Amino acid sequence: DAGVTQSPTHLIKTRGQHVTLRCSPISGHKSVSWYQQVLGQGPQFIFQYYEKEERGRGNFPDRFSARQFPNYSSELNVNALLLGDSALYLCASSQDLHNEQFFGPGTRLTVL
Amino acid sequence: QKEVEQNSGPLSVPEGAIASLNCTYSDRVSQSFFWYRQYSGKSPELIMSIYSNGDKEDGRFTAQLNKASQYVSLLIRDSQPSDSATYLCAAYTGRRALTFGSGTRLQVQP
Numbered sequence: 001d002a003g004v005t006q007s008p009t010h011l012i013k014t015r016g017q018h019v020t021l022r023c024s025p026i027s028g029h030k031s032v033s034w035y036q037q038v039l040g041q042g043p044q045f046i047f048q049y050y051e052k053e054e055r056g057r058g059n060f061p062d063r064f065s066a067r068q069f070p071n072y073s074s075e076l077n078v079n080a081l082l083l084g085d086s087a088l089y090l091c092a093s094s095q096d097l098h099n100e101q102f103f104g105p106g107t108r109l110t111v112l
Numbered sequence: 113q114k115e116v117e118q119n120s121g122p123l124s125v126p127e128g129a130i131a132s133l134n135c136t137y138s139d140r141v142s143q144s145f146f147w148y149r150q151y152s153g154k155s156p157e158l159i160m161s162i163y164s165n166g167d168k169e170d171g172r173f174t175a176q177l178n179k180a181s182q183y184v185s186l187l188i189r190d191s192q193p194s195d196s197a198t199y200l201c202a203a204y205t206g207r208r209a210l211t212f213g214s215g216t217r218l219q220v221q222p
Binding site: 040041042043044045058090092098101103105106 | 155158212
């Protein structure tokens with residue numbers, strides 16, 4: 001079975017721009033979570049979606065938003081990009097809430 | 113106190129030795145714990161999950177959970193240079209967030 005997939009792999013944007021990151025979960029998994037990871041730190045929780053509803057939100061500004069589609073894929077949107085948004089953005093899927101989460105390869109975002 | 117804490121390391125062990133990685137947690141986390149391995153430039157890979165007090169073994173890996181002392185550990189037997197990576201401890205918190213420690217960098221010396 002295919003694992004979690006994310007696109008794009010790398011992205012370069014300038015300050016003030018908007019970005020959309022995409023994620024497809026493992027087949028049969030209904031929950032998708034998004035994380036931001038900067039160098040030297042563990043992943044920081046941004047959102048969790050389950051059955052197309054937001055079930056958890058981390059301490060990120062309103063510039064960050066997400067949604068989950070009927071096929072359980074998900075998008076993370078970030079508006080008005082700042083230099084500090086440069087990071088590895090990780091998507092993880094799980095069968096249900098509070099289950100084991102499996103990560104995709106990530107999207108490396110660089111904001112110039 | 114942070115919800116999940118790890119020593120950043122690096123932890124250096126010789127090839128063939130046992131590597132012991134530790135993680136402490138606060139009262140704010142649930143009793144589901146996960147260990148991930150992350151190679152430089154890659155995404156985290158799930159190694160072990162542990163939910164009950166005691167030990168859980170999977171191949172060369174053993175996870176240990178001690179609820180009374182609020183720590184969870186990962187032992188890697190017969191360490192290999194390919195085990196050199198950052199090991200992340202994680203647990204669910206009340207916000208349904210999977211909360212990670214900052215990771216411990218392990219170096220296995222040939």
